[in-house]
Amino acid sequence: GLEEHYIQLLSKTIHKELGPDARLEYSIIMENTGASGTSQASPYAVKMPMANQQAKKNPEIHLSTGIHDTPIKNPFVIPGLRKLNIDSNLNPNYSFGQFIEGECNRLARSAGFAVANKPGGTSFNPLLIYGSTGLGKTHLAHAIGLEIKERNPELTVLYVSSEKFTHQFIDAVRNNSVNDFSHFYQMVDVLLIDDVQFFSGKEKTQDVFFHIFNHLHQTGKQIVLTSDKPPVEMQGMEQRLLSRFKWGLSADLQVPSLETRMAILEKMMYADGIELPREVVEYLAYSITSNVRELEGALISLIAQSSLNKKAITLDLAKQMIDKFVKNTAREVSIDYIQKVVCDYFDLPLELLKSKTRKREIVQARQIAMYFSKKMTKSSLANIGLHCGGKDHATVLHACRTVNNLQETDKHFRKYLEDLEKKLAIH
Known part of the structure; x- marks a missing residue:
């Protein structure tokens, strides 16, 4: 029965995985049973070498290019099973x-x-x-x-x-x-x-x-x-x-050092065939310290301004541009930072904000933290809730509605929000 029904499938698999010279040996487990039908001895195994036949080569399989015929649906909507013929989604510039x-x-x-x-x-x-x-x-x-x-x-x-x-x-x-x-x-x-x-x-x-x-x-x-x-x-x-x-x-x-920031700028300039005065490169590297993306953005902005206004790139032009660039660059704050600022403002311990307590002043501070987290971060409602005492997304939505309603009807509450927004904007 085993060879009759499964030998072709086993042969194909062995050929694919181990090569054409592979041989199959398998064991048949048999039980010795007495007249009563109950087992009288331990099962024993007999090794059975495969009949002397070579694993057959897999037949060529031609898959239809129609997506409905593909056995496995590719979430990237590109059909193909035997060999995944997909776009790796890799950017050749990021080598x-x-x-x-x-x-x-x-x-x-x-x-x-x-x-x-x-x-x-x-x-x-x-x-x-x-x-x-x-x-x-x-x-x-x-x-x-x-x-x-x-x-x-x-x-x-x-x-x-x-x-x-x-x-x-x-x-x-x-x-x-x-x-x-x-x-x-x-x-x-x-x-x-x-x-x-x-x-x-x-x-x-x-x-x-x-x-x-x-x-x-x-x-x-x-x-x-x-x-x-x-x-x-x-x-x-x-x-x-x-x-x-x-x-x-x-x-x-980690945040790149001054030397690394300068090397990054020089690499970009070389790739684009651009030359800048050394003092300008140093000024950019000194001024933008937070991350590489901002550094690259500053250089691109400086080159664009120079080109559009037909002005040479000088240290003065770099200073003018950097002042505007740093001022206008939106810095996303974290949920943890928002919670700290809110707790400092209301003079509350952070662990109370993250606790389950329903005291009115704690609930209000927690709702304000949720409101600013939704407004100022890209975090999901579920993630905001997790940070604020393990609340669910519905609780976060309710908090945001409550804060919106209160700022329209309560001038003292509106003052809280204005003060906190200023503190968070300085970050």
Whole structure:
């Protein structure tokens, strides 16, 4: 029965995985039973060598290009099963060659390069790169993917933001195709997920990602994650996922030093064929200290102003532009910072704001913190609620409505909001 029904399927699989010279041996477990039908002795195994036949070559399989004929629905809407023929979503400008190394990023870059040289074959699996906005997390993730594709064109490499992953999962749930969604991601050789902290508070998304992560890790595939914070600070993330994030290496990206900032500017100028006076480059590097993205933005703005106004780039022009640029650059505050400012203003301990207490003054401060968190950050309502004592998104919505109503009817309350908005704007 075994050979009659399954030998072709087994032969194809063995040929595919082990090569044409592989042989199959299998054991048949038989039980010795007495007259009563109960087992009288331990089962024994008989080794049965496969009949002397070679594993057959897989027949050519021609898949239809029509999406409805594809056995597994690809969430990127590109059909194909045997070999995932997908766009890796990698930006060719974000290569290792364009990434300036400094003390601020040396560990992350070195680990990234090691992973690119031997995907799935180092102890850096997963590799989690974390740091504040604009320090190069996304650039480094793309660089790893590009280098792997350059060295191993046959590997399926996929870069996807956690937000895109979540939206695809929601679509899969809606279309009753969650198994197809999971199977698709399990067939990838290298998975790069950007801003993994976006999964915070999304239990179902975390659950499906947990199973995809396990499958990829167990089959020796490479996983690269980026986040704005280390695992220990990720709130709203399941413990089983956080523990897996720590299996490999967590490498942080710090604010670049003055020398690194100058090297970044010089690299940009060289790439664009632009020359600037040394004093201008130094002034930009001294003035913009927060992150690389702002630094690049300042240089682009300066070149644009010079070109549009037909003015030479001088130190005076750089100073005028930087004054406006720094003033107009919106700095996103964090939920933690908002909570601190609110607690300082009302002279309340932070732990009370995050507690379950229903005292009127605490509830009001908590609602104001929720209101400013929704207004001044990109965090989801669920994430804001988590930071404010484990509340749900409905509680956050109610808090925002309450604050909006009170500021229209209570002048003292409106004064609180005006004072706090000024304090938060200084950040």
